[in-house]
Amino acid sequence: MDWLERAATLRQWTKGGARAPHKPLLLLYALSRFQEDADGELFYSAVEEDLKRLLAEYGPPNKTTPAYPFHHLVSDGVWEVRTAHGPGSPGSAVRDLRAAGAAGRLTPELRAAMRREPSLLGRMVRVLLDQHFPPSLHGELCEAIGLELEPAETDGLSPARRRRGRRMRELVLTAYEYQCAFCGYDGRIGTVPVGLEAAHVRWWAFGGPDDVDNRLCLCSLHHKLFDKGVLGIGDGHHILVSQHFVGRSPAAREHVIALAGRPLIGPQPGVHPVATRHRSWHTDQVFHGATRPAANLPRSRSRGGSGSRPQVSPRTPTG
Known part of the structure; x- marks a missing residue:
């Protein structure tokens, strides 16, 4: 399974060049939390304020809610959500996620892949940063999310990267x-x-x-x-x-x-x-x-x- 390709092709609403970094920000946040606790779950009620802050600071000017990516990132095969009733998200409404005690984390397959190949995490981060944010914000965003990467971890090939003019x-x-x-x-x-x-x-x-x-x-x-x-x-x-x-x-x-x-x-x-x-x-x-x-x-x-x-x-x- 090509996890870099999945990170590069997250399904997002796009129209006329509009920015929609909701899923990339949640995935970056989840990768950071994986570094702290590889099997830990992220309860929506506990991380909602963190995600709101990231969306306000690094998202587009229009108002949005972290409930949207928390629910919809499941469709990209890198994220899972469960409630006390079992697997599956209760919906994209804030009240539903809170009331159901919804919790999310990276899929078992992705977690296993990052255990086998520790450098995968850094390469996925690089893909997400390159695809959705300008270089001037990369270091600051990693610091804000709590990602700790060695320089070698961010080396590697990102899918379909455009080449900039050297001059x-x-x-x-x-x-x-x-x-x-x-x-x-x-x-x-x-x-x-x-x-x-x-x-x-x-x-x-x-x-x-x-x-x-x-x-x-x-x-x-x-x-x-x-x-x-x-x-x-x-x-x-x-x-x-x-x-x-x-x-x-x-x-x-x-x-x-x-x-x-x-x-x-x-x-x-x-x-x-x-x-x-x-x-x-x-x-x-x-x-x-x-x-x-x-x-x-x-x-x-x-x-x-x-x-x-x-x-x-x-x-x-x-x-």
């Missing part, structure tokens, strides 16, 4: 003149840029192309906040800041809240800015909550040169 990072950083499109940070050690990353707008895991019009040059901080849905890109290529973000320190106000409403620092003339279809996907599937009003702060970046060039509207490429 794309350099092309993106060059297009944005080696500065963060949100804050203008442009640090280097000698001639080598540090803390700058080529971020996908529409995630690679959800069909986002490896093209400049789906990429941004971002500093490490703003890349993480962009992938967590704290930051986004609105109409007119202005920066969105989620009202869900709370920061009282001067640093939080300066580096995050004060960005609200500011124009994105655009790419060089002649380079495609972020395409509307990718920007809209990020707003619908990643950005969390209502947007903060534009900050009542001076918008001058006082950096001079090309670093202060805002992108007010998409440019038409000239070459």
Whole structure:
């Protein structure tokens, strides 16, 4: 039985690139608990709050319930549910799972396979992370779930993985003149840029192309906040800041809240800015909550040169 293939092909509701990481998050959580107790059961009433938190932090902006994956993951052959009345889930309603004392765990076949081949767990985790989340969140998500993996455990082949363009990072950083499109940070050690990353707008895991019009040059901080849905890109290529973000320190106000409403620092003339279809996907599937009003702060970046060039509207490429 190919457990990696099963992890890669979980049955999910998908339409128009919508994110549905409910089953992957539950399976990652179950793999973590397997590390603690290989035969332990997860009672829905005991893990409901953990799963709610994971869905709120790493799921799409729309409200959802952990009862859905707890019930439906059974159909993928990696998860089983039982109640005091015997095997089988009582349904996908929260009240039914609670009232029946429903408990779930990985199937006996999968547990046996991971005992025979300990590295299987790490390889399944890698497949789930690659399929459903951007690389900037992988380490944090493992920590949040409690997964402890050795580097060798995550090596191995993931089914049908797309290959990224090796030169794309350099092309993106060059297009944005080696500065963060949100804050203008442009640090280097000698001639080598540090803390700058080529971020996908529409995630690679959800069909986002490896093209400049789906990429941004971002500093490490703003890349993480962009992938967590704290930051986004609105109409007119202005920066969105989620009202869900709370920061009282001067640093939080300066580096995050004060960005609200500011124009994105655009790419060089002649380079495609972020395409509307990718920007809209990020707003619908990643950005969390209502947007903060534009900050009542001076918008001058006082950096001079090309670093202060805002992108007010998409440019038409000239070459």
